Amino acid sequence: MKSISEMVTKKPWLGWVLFTGTIGIVFLLGLLAASIIERRSEAEFTYKPDVIFGETEPRNEIWGKNFPREYASWLETSDTNFRSKHGGSASRDILEEDPRIVILFAGYAFSKDFKQARGHYYAIEDIRATLRTGAPKEGVPGPQPNTCWTCKGPDVVRVMKEKGVKGFYAGQWETLGSEIVNPIGCLDCHDPKTLNLLITRPGLIEAKSSMGIDVNKSSHQELRTLACAQCHVEYYFDKKKYDGVSYLTFPWKNGTSVEEIESYYDSIEFTDWVHGVSRAPMLKAQHPDYEIFMTGVHYKRGVACADCHMPYINEGGQKFSNHHVQSPLNNISASCQVCHREETADLIYDVYSRQDKIKEIRDQLEIQLVWAHFEAKAAWDNGANETQMKPILKLIRQSQWRWDFVAASHGSSFHSPVEVARIITHGLDKAREARMQLQRVLLTLGVKTGIPYPDISTKAKAQKLIGIDFTTLQKDKNEFLKNTVPAWLSKAVEREKKYKVKYLNAE
Amino acid sequence: MIKLIKKLLPPPSWRIPLLFVSGILVGMFAFLFYISKAHTYLSDDPATCMNCHIMAPQYSTWFHSSHRERAVCNDCHVPHNNFLNHYYFKAKDGMRHATIFTLRAEPQVIFIKEAGQEVVQQNCIRCHGDMLNSGNTKMYTTEYDDFREARHCWECHREVPHGRVNSLSSVPNARVPKPGSAVPAWLKNVMNKKK
Numbered sequence: 108m109k110s111i112s113e114m115v116t117k118k119p120w121l122g123w124v125l126f127t128g129t130i131g132i133v134f135l136l137g138l139l140a141a142s143i144i145e146r147r148s149e150a151e152f153t154y155k156p157d158v159i160f161g162e163t164e165p166r167n168e169i170w171g172k173n174f175p176r177e178y179a180s181w182l183e184t185s186d187t188n189f190r191s192k193h194g195g196s197a198s199r200d201i202l203e204e205d206p207r208i209v210i211l212f213a214g215y216a217f218s219k220d221f222k223q224a225r226g227h228y229y230a231i232e233d234i235r236a237t238l239r240t241g242a243p244k245e246g247v248p249g250p251q252p253n254t255c256w257t258c259k260g261p262d263v264v265r266v267m268k269e270k271g272v273k274g275f276y277a278g279q280w281e282t283l284g285s286e287i288v289n290p291i292g293c294l295d296c297h298d299p300k301t302l303n304l305l306i307t308r309p310g311l312i313e314a315k316s317s318m319g320i321d322v323n324k325s326s327h328q329e330l331r332t333l334a335c336a337q338c339h340v341e342y343y344f345d346k347k348k349y350d351g352v353s354y355l356t357f358p359w360k361n362g363t364s365v366e367e368i369e370s371y372y373d374s375i376e377f378t379d380w381v382h383g384v385s386r387a388p389m390l391k392a393q394h395p396d397y398e399i400f401m402t403g404v405h406y407k408r409g410v411a412c413a414d415c416h417m418p419y420i421n422e423g424g425q426k427f428s429n430h431h432v433q434s435p436l437n438n439i440s441a442s443c444q445v446c447h448r449e450e451t452a453d454l455i456y457d458v459y460s461r462q463d464k465i466k467e468i469r470d471q472l473e474i475q476l477v478w479a480h481f482e483a484k485a486a487w488d489n490g491a492n493e494t495q496m497k498p499i500l501k502l503i504r505q506s507q508w509r510w511d512f513v514a515a516s517h518g519s520s521f522h523s524p525v526e527v528a529r530i531i532t533h534g535l536d537k538a539r540e541a542r543m544q545l546q547r548v549l550l551t552l553g554v555k556t557g558i559p560y561p562d563i564s565t566k567a568k569a570q571k572l573i574g575i576d577f578t579t580l581q582k583d584k585n586e587f588l589k590n591t592v593p594a595w596l597s598k599a600v601e602r603e604k605k606y607k608v609k610y611l612n613a614e
Numbered sequence: 615m616i617k618l619i620k621k622l623l624p625p626p627s628w629r630i631p632l633l634f635v636s637g638i639l640v641g642m643f644a645f646l647f648y649i650s651k652a653h654t655y656l657s658d659d660p661a662t663c664m665n666c667h668i669m670a671p672q673y674s675t676w677f678h679s680s681h682r683e684r685a686v687c688n689d690c691h692v693p694h695n696n697f698l699n700h701y702y703f704k705a706k707d708g709m710r711h712a713t714i715f716t717l718r719a720e721p722q723v724i725f726i727k728e729a730g731q732e733v734v735q736q737n738c739i740r741c742h743g744d745m746l747n748s749g750n751t752k753m754y755t756t757e758y759d760d761f762r763e764a765r766h767c768w769e770c771h772r773e774v775p776h777g778r779v780n781s782l783s784s785v786p787n788a789r790v791p792k793p794g795s796a797v798p799a800w801l802k803n804v805m806n807k808k809k
Binding site: 109110111112115116122125126129130132133136137139140142143144146147149150151153154173174301302423424425426 | 621622625649665783787
């Protein structure tokens with residue numbers, strides 16, 4: 108073969124072919140390079156959010172633009188149509204259904220108004236509407252501190268960043284009325300940057316660290332329970348930590364069982380209120396959902412709250428957590444039947460039978476407690492002294508604490524029926540002891556006839572008996588809702604207009 | 615060798631322009647190598663598979679599976695029976711993927727091809743062989759060899775590890791590695807400083 112040099116010298120056009128041919132190849136390679144760059148930069152746009160918002164963006168609807176499926180399912184927490192046998196998402200007047208509770212909470216705000224909580228969507232609406240938060244107005248401060256807002260929504264994260272934790276807890280409830288306006292949502296549990304689960308409430312972090320546990324080292328599956336345990340727990344307001352501040356504290360230093368928490372309260376001589384009928388120094392259990400769930404078999408097997416209350420669902424080929432947090436009884440197939448291959452009716456029967464049986468013994472304890480309160484009142488009325496009454500009142504405190512720990516805990520009779528039955532049994536024993544000692548005191552005071560069980564067949568009768576003027580309370584509340592709340596809302600709208608939100612895609 | 619080069623050399627009057635053009639040709643190849651991150655294809659890093667963003671469903675489902683702790687993409691999807699076959703298959707499969715991606719010919723739902731299935735099956739056995747060879751299995755299953763040869767593990771273990779069906783749009787919020795910008799950081803710094 109001849110060399111190229113010779114060929115080109117003989118036929119110069121061959122040189123030109125080689126030259127333009129090489130240029131053509133470079134050109135085509137350039138096109139390929141352009142195509143690679145194009146596909147490579149697609150990746151930057153494929154996984155880009157529609158909206159970029161600030162680190163304390165409290166508005167769920169803004170997050171919802173990036174996560175439409177999660178947001179749409181969260182919106183369903185506004186549904187109030189599901190009623191199970193003992194719970195559900197409908198608003199149920201607990202005092203109406205069980206007027207004995209009016210007596211048990213005499214002297215405490217829960218005797219005024221106690222409704223079963225509706226979905227997360229209503230957190231703000233319902234705390235404004237309950238009689239427990241009173242009707243604050245100019246010159247008339249409300250009965251509750253700002254601490255009551257702590258679990259009500261993502262604005263809490265924002266205000267805590269602005270004012271500090273202590274600053275947030277300080278002051279009366281109405282002073283943050285215009286600040287806390289968005290109901291429980293995205294920022295409460297999620298890191299705004301990575302969307303990872305994030306513990307935002309200092310109460311849980313501090314409580315766990317008091318037990319020697321670092322919450323930040325939790326696994327994802329643990330966080331799917333701990334996110335809920337930020338609020339669904341027993342707590343109290345520590346007023347001694349800082350002057351004039353109701354510091355939200357979980358009483359877990361000694362442990363999380365009903366006895367360990369009680370021993371903690373006893374050790375700091377804590378009392379929620381003095382009972383309006385018996386004058387016993389009472390403890391109010393808030394909602395020890397997490398504490399009781401931890402004693403149950405599902406927890407033992409590693410099941411998280413979210414596994415049943417926000418199970419995975421599939422929509423349009425995409426798997427995600429259902430953010431319609433609700434009773435699993437309304438979603439048996441996605442919640443229970445993922446593990447339990449039984450008929451729906453059979454599974455529901457299992458839940459109801461546990462709930463019914465616990466309700467049965469819980470009611471017995473309630474009756475004993477109502478009686479004990481009125482017998483104690485009779486003892487005081489007939490001239491009993493402090494020394495005689497002190498051990499009895501302590502027993503009443505212990506007994507009702509056990510009742511309340513079970514009654515206030517959402518789903519307790521399903522989450523851990525054996526533990527709950529154990530607690531109620533001890534409660535019944537304390538009530539028995541209290542009533543027996545009361546009989547002795549009453550006899551020494553010359554009261555020989557039994558103290559009759561009061562007529563508390565309706566909420567109205569029970570409230571009248573302990574001197575609650577429901578009509579006036581409701582009237583004041585209506586005025587507050589009509590006059591004060593709209594002013595809060597318009598202030599909030601003005602503030603939220605200033606938040607920085609960047610829309611990457613045209614609206 | 616020198617003879618060959620001499621044969622390829624153009625006449626002196628052509629040499630200068632051709633030197634430039636062939637330089638551009640070589641440079642273009644180098645550029646292609648760089649922007650396609652060709653060097654990463656020699657590694658076993660799962661992020662390499664994410665050079666093509668349409669692999670996000672496969673990547674993120676694997677990332678949420680237990681296999682993440684033990685096996686990367688290549689452990690299952692490339693043969694490990696011998697060195698040559700390993701790289702031959704990797705190159706062959708890689709070229710096919712690259713071609714389809716460049717032509718924008720990818721289907722909405724990606725399914726594994728037969729050749730790939732055989733590789734995965736052999737890799738299942740490579741790690742989980744003990745389960746197939748134990749006396750227990752043989753005792754329970756009279757059609758043992760039949761099962762081993764005629765069926766795929768995932769006919770029963772259907773969710774392992776990617777779940778059942780993954781369309782290209784099944785994980786819109788997944789946080790997956792991206793190839794990133796082709797402009798190096800130092801150059802960006804220089805350009806930003808000028809502003």
